[in-house]
Amino acid sequence: MPNDKTNDMLRAVSRRRFLQTSALGAAAGATVIAAPSVLRAQGAAVKIGVLHPVSGAVSYSGQQGRLGALAAIEEINAAGGIKALGGAKIDAMLGDAQSTPEGGNAEVEKMNSAGVSAIVGGYASSICLSASQAAARYDLPYIVDVGVVDSVVTRGLKNTFRFGPGFGVIAKTALDNLVTINEQAGKPAKTVMIVHEDSAFGAGLAKLLNAQLPERGFQVLETISHPTPTRDFNNVALKIKAQNPDIVIPANYYNEYVLLARTMQQQRIRPKGIYSVLGGASSSYKFVKDFPEAAQYIMDCNHWFDPKNPKALALKKQIEAKGQFFTYEVFMNYSCVLLLADAIERARSADRAKIIEAMASSTFSGHVMPYGPTKFVNGQNQGAMPVNTQVLDKDIQVILPATFASAKAVFPMPRA
Amino acid sequence: MLSSAILFPAVLNGLMTGAVYALVALGLTLIYGVLHIINFAHGALLTAALFAVFLAHRWLGLDPYIAIVVLTPLFFGIGYALQRFVIGPAAHGEDRNILLVTLGLAVIIENVLLYLFRADTRTIDLPYAFDVIEIGNAVLAVPRVVACAGVALVTLALWVVMRTTRTGKAIRAVAKEKLGAELSGIDVAHIYAVTFGLGTACLAIAACLLLPTYYVNPSAGNAFVLIAFTIVVLGGMGSLAGALIGGLFIGVVESLSGLFLGESLGQIGIFVMFILVLLFRPSGLFGERA
Numbered sequence: 141m142p143n144d145k146t147n148d149m150l151r152a153v154s155r156r157r158f159l160q161t162s163a164l165g166a167a168a169g170a171t172v173i174a175a176p177s178v179l180r181a182q183g184a185a186v187k188i189g190v191l192h193p194v195s196g197a198v199s200y201s202g203q204q205g206r207l208g209a210l211a212a213i214e215e216i217n218a219a220g221g222i223k224a225l226g227g228a229k230i231d232a233m234l235g236d237a238q239s240t241p242e243g244g245n246a247e248v249e250k251m252n253s254a255g256v257s258a259i260v261g262g263y264a265s266s267i268c269l270s271a272s273q274a275a276a277r278y279d280l281p282y283i284v285d286v287g288v289v290d291s292v293v294t295r296g297l298k299n300t301f302r303f304g305p306g307f308g309v310i311a312k313t314a315l316d317n318l319v320t321i322n323e324q325a326g327k328p329a330k331t332v333m334i335v336h337e338d339s340a341f342g343a344g345l346a347k348l349l350n351a352q353l354p355e356r357g358f359q360v361l362e363t364i365s366h367p368t369p370t371r372d373f374n375n376v377a378l379k380i381k382a383q384n385p386d387i388v389i390p391a392n393y394y395n396e397y398v399l400l401a402r403t404m405q406q407q408r409i410r411p412k413g414i415y416s417v418l419g420g421a422s423s424s425y426k427f428v429k430d431f432p433e434a435a436q437y438i439m440d441c442n443h444w445f446d447p448k449n450p451k452a453l454a455l456k457k458q459i460e461a462k463g464q465f466f467t468y469e470v471f472m473n474y475s476c477v478l479l480l481a482d483a484i485e486r487a488r489s490a491d492r493a494k495i496i497e498a499m500a501s502s503t504f505s506g507h508v509m510p511y512g513p514t515k516f517v518n519g520q521n522q523g524a525m526p527v528n529t530q531v532l533d534k535d536i537q538v539i540l541p542a543t544f545a546s547a548k549a550v551f552p553m554p555r556a
Numbered sequence: 557m558l559s560s561a562i563l564f565p566a567v568l569n570g571l572m573t574g575a576v577y578a579l580v581a582l583g584l585t586l587i588y589g590v591l592h593i594i595n596f597a598h599g600a601l602l603t604a605a606l607f608a609v610f611l612a613h614r615w616l617g618l619d620p621y622i623a624i625v626v627l628t629p630l631f632f633g634i635g636y637a638l639q640r641f642v643i644g645p646a647a648h649g650e651d652r653n654i655l656l657v658t659l660g661l662a663v664i665i666e667n668v669l670l671y672l673f674r675a676d677t678r679t680i681d682l683p684y685a686f687d688v689i690e691i692g693n694a695v696l697a698v699p700r701v702v703a704c705a706g707v708a709l710v711t712l713a714l715w716v717v718m719r720t721t722r723t724g725k726a727i728r729a730v731a732k733e734k735l736g737a738e739l740s741g742i743d744v745a746h747i748y749a750v751t752f753g754l755g756t757a758c759l760a761i762a763a764c765l766l767l768p769t770y771y772v773n774p775s776a777g778n779a780f781v782l783i784a785f786t787i788v789v790l791g792g793m794g795s796l797a798g799a800l801i802g803g804l805f806i807g808v809v810e811s812l813s814g815l816f817l818g819e820s821l822g823q824i825g826i827f828v829m830f831i832l833v834l835l836f837r838p839s840g841l842f843g844e845r846a
Contacts, residue, residue, distance in 0.1 A: 196676065338820045364818065365820050374565070382562045
């Protein structure tokens, strides 16, 4: 059929024409899409993902983290936003990780499609691990607020930065300080029991402690793991009672920590010391206020603000004026957001790659932690370190290192 | 490790946890014994009851133990209405339909609770929650002792109702011979609903006894129901005495396996028991041979 050929030609022409038109269209479209970047220079908001487990098993910590992040964003916006971007305001996109890694991943996907420039938060190690990995697929800068397991920064992810200290540093500092405190008291303690929660955080820490305690002259009598949530610590308390260790080291989240401390008090178990490493509650003003008797004399090696920094004290006042507790999640997240804002400022752009570059070369010292200026090596802030605190007379005092100390350690615990 | 200083308190703790398990199992076995259905909504109803106790405390300031007086009739009513107006009519007299209806109810209740309250774990703080009683070398929490005593009372009351009242007799008659009971003028639909109501009321009491030492979130009830199923099979399907003794036994098994295997693995013991019972005594301790 002769018409077929004509038809084919017609079709070919029309296809060519179609391609031409659509190419023009695409070019026009690109101009339209490019327009917002011109607008951004005049101060369009920079979107930041604020991701925390605000519901589920660790919801209290997540809510506190969100509180700190939002306090920083409010402060930055009130002070005129990101100056390098013409006073662009920071626009927080809130996410709830529901206390599970899957929940965290889902929020990262949502935040990525909403076009955030970076994400701050995660809190729990297991959430930080998976959420930062999900963000890495989109080269999306991820600033870990707490998440302490070492693998958060050892996976070679270019997008992931951790402001606070990891396990390795924390465990080493905690053990050095434990030895110091014990020696100052005339070495009364020789035996230890570890009670830890069984996810990445508690189990990883218990493994480290088990390896390092014997090297420092302590005998680990038993290591007990429990799930989060646990609502009955009677069996654990019984085991502690039977073994009668000199020191109990708990490593778990807030609810379980409080319950363990209260159950020990109830069962009248008084070791020479309760020395927690990242104990979820023992550096928390909430715990101290709610259960002063159970909290008294508990020592903790944990994230803590620089008590000599006026900015930290002002923030404490501001948070307490809102009727909230000034817990470590608050000042860690506050500092992380300031750190990110500084990077955006120096990057002079909301572009993800440029922010990552600026983060990697960050020397930020406007935060409230006793870390000094930031310096990231493979995503880990080198100056980050924990301090030792103790609950004394319904307040939390820093007992080590000496440069920040506000009180002397009371050890062993006086017999009531 | 095997010193009596640990074992004795651990067994006592187990008995007390077991008492609450028994109460949950009692409701389940009662419904099975009469209606011959497995109520998959049992866990969701327990969760709903826990939330009711929580809200009664939060909004009305009701102590959980006082809330028993209000919530038990309320949940009896809810159970009665569910069987009479939802499960009964939707089942069209087919057992497998009832299974699906209760399963559907469980999904609906759980998700409504999840929607209303989100995934948060909530607890209530009571001044006496950490008071203790000492028995020998064991230090026991007061709320757990109260729970244990409460379960004993409820079991006794249930037994008296089943033995002495006309309704109790009617329930037993329907359980034994449905058609015969119907022919003697017993309203079977009514008795079914009463039984379902009694089972649900048991959950309300269990929730009131639990919350002082436990938490509530939208899936809190499930942990108990898996265990309650094990207890019902262990004690014999439909046997009240079996549920009580099975519950106490499983409580001790859980406590001891938690002690020896660690808290994370504590529940393994329960499900090992479940498999053993199914293998060697499928009719349960007090069950009638099929």
